[in-house]
Amino acid sequence: MSLFRTLVTALCVALGLGALSAPVLAQSGPLRIEITEGVIEPLPFAAPDFVAENGAAADYATNIARVIASDLTGTGLFREIPASAHISRVTSFDAPVAYADWKAINAQALITGAVEVGGDRIVVKFRLFDVVSGQPLGDGLQFAGTTQSWRRMAHKVADAVYSRITGEGGYFDSRVVFVSESGPKNARQKRLAVMDYDGANLAYLTDSSSIVLAPRFSPRGDQILFTSYTSGFPRIYLMDVASLATRALAEQPGTMTFAPRFSPDGQTVVFSLERGGNSDLYALSLGSGQLTQLTNAPSIETAPSFSPDGSQIVFESDRTGTQQLYIMPASGGEPRRISGGQGRYGTPVWSPRGDLIAFTKQNAGRFHIGVMRTDGSEERLLTASFLDEGPTWAPNGRVLMFTRETAGEGGRPALYSVDISGRNLKQIQTETAASDPAWSPLLP
Known part of the structure; x- marks a missing residue:
């Protein structure tokens, strides 16, 4: 053989x-x-x-x-x-x-x-x-x-x-953007950082003057979306990786915006917009600036992620009383629930291969990183700890990176990876505490 x-x-x-x-x-x-x-x-x-x-x-x-x-x-x-x-x-x-x-x-x-x-x-x-x-x-x-x-x-x-x-695509020639954290747990300073997938070649993209969250690479790896509290409220920003030039997106008076993610063609950003205590999903065309509301429900809709072909969006919602995962057409429309197990589900991310959706699950006092088929079948939990959350896919769709935080007053977050069989769990070495990883595509 x-x-x-x-x-x-x-x-x-x-x-x-x-x-x-x-x-x-x-x-x-x-x-x-x-x-x-x-x-x-x-x-x-x-x-x-x-x-x-x-x-x-x-x-x-x-x-x-x-x-x-x-x-x-x-x-x-x-x-x-x-x-x-x-x-x-x-x-x-x-x-x-x-x-x-x-x-x-x-x-x-x-x-x-x-x-x-x-x-x-x-x-x-x-x-x-x-x-x-x-x-x-x-x-x-x-x-x-x-x-x-x-x-x-x-x-x-x-x-x-x-x-x-x-026979699988590789993933070593790639980068990871994440939130570098320093200081005590009750007064953490956070700034965006980027590194090779293995932790080498670290570079900082922002200072620690304001809280930053949930960075996301564009499909070409040349731009990064993230959420910042620079204005005092959460707003989404777009950064050019080469120049570090940054601009706010979807500025709407009296609203908060967060959890942004690119479409597969890089032309659209989908995100959550909170107005009057209610959070819905919106899509923003980066070319025309047109803003389109995708959901309209008296519940919290957040953490959207496109399918690789751009035709569908998976997201989390508490419309049934607890956090669950739903899929809807990318243009909006009636969503269908795909999560069906015990516990709460969040932060879904569609695999670049299109076959699986990764997620965070909370059940019986434990947090897990898991995967399921796009119809919700064959759910598999890959990790279990005090706090595991926020998975991101390697470019080949075979490895996940996520945040794991330890318990107690001295607890701190770190980045871990695991393959989709649940094997090879390991910590990614970083200079500081680290959270919110997002994997880039393979570099050109």
């Missing part, structure tokens, strides 16, 4: 999706991935330090290989074989692969690469090999850019490796 097909079949079984119905590759071999009660045995791979093709590339060659290995092992699907166990040493990018040496240490995939640096320019190239079948897995690729972008190149290599082995 090929490396590709074995891991994809394992993923399907673990996620309850069934096995593949047609062959993918014609390779054969003894490769196996054992699954016990839905848990995948991580695939062992080797990623020797890339070859430095000139003196200036030495540190980059080592660091790029380490980031690639970290990306892959961080998924929980891969296990790196340490360099101390390697028999072969890769000293030339074009040297033939000694497959027997890599089989001897039980590597099933091998990543090799080379780096060249000239001035502030860097070129990174790599190859991926299926050790079990003794063949390359796809063609080699090359990336070029500035030396400052070396981490992005490492993420791009990892994305390519991940995609070739799993």
Whole structure:
């Protein structure tokens, strides 16, 4: 069985999706991935330090290989074989692969690469090999850019490796915008920050002079929507990521606006508008400025999220007395309830794949991050803690990031991620307390 097909079949079984119905590759071999009660045995791979093709590339060659290995092992699907166990040493990018040496240490995939640096320019190239079948897995690729972008190149290599082995899109070359928090719990200072998906390359987008909440990337990743209390009341703002220029949206005297989100084409913003104690959903055309009311009910409608094709919106409402999830046409209309379990549901977010909706659930004194089908069926709770909330999807629709806050006076929020099978729960390292994450699309 090929490396590709074995891991994809394992993923399907673990996620309850069934096995593949047609062959993918014609390779054969003894490769196996054992699954016990839905848990995948991580695939062992080797990623020797890339070859430095000139003196200036030495540190980059080592660091790029380490980031690639970290990306892959961080998924929980891969296990790196340490360099101390390697028999072969890769000293030339074009040297033939000694497959027997890599089989001897039980590597099933091998990543090799080379780096060249000239001035502030860097070129990174790599190859991926299926050790079990003794063949390359796809063609080699090359990336070029500035030396400052070396981490992005490492993420791009990892994305390519991940995609070739799993058949899924990658998510490593992406960023996360979030709320950085500091100070005591009863007087928290909050400002917008952005980082690589793994916490590197942190940058602050606002100061802490006013409270900011719920940032959201545009579909192209070049703009951010967020809620700010700059005026003394919650209002939605639009920020240009490159210039940090910011402007208020949908200013209506006597109202509060919050929980904004872009449409898939980036031309419309849907959000909650509160007037006279009642909150409804509205849509704003960024081009014409036209404002359209989408709901009209004596209840709180909030946290809207578009389907990937832009035809529907999922949102939370307490119209039946408790927070539940509803779907309606993007132009408005009669909504249908999709949540049906015990407890309260909120912060729904449509998967970029279109197949699932993630949400926050509160039940029996515990908070959960969960997913369900778009008709409300097959609900699965992935986490449970004192306070888990606000999921956001990775670009490939296979991983969720969310806020987890600890209890007590000293409790603080942090960012966590989990895959949609409920496996691989882990904390994302940040310099400060952090909340309200929102994943960007893959970077161009």
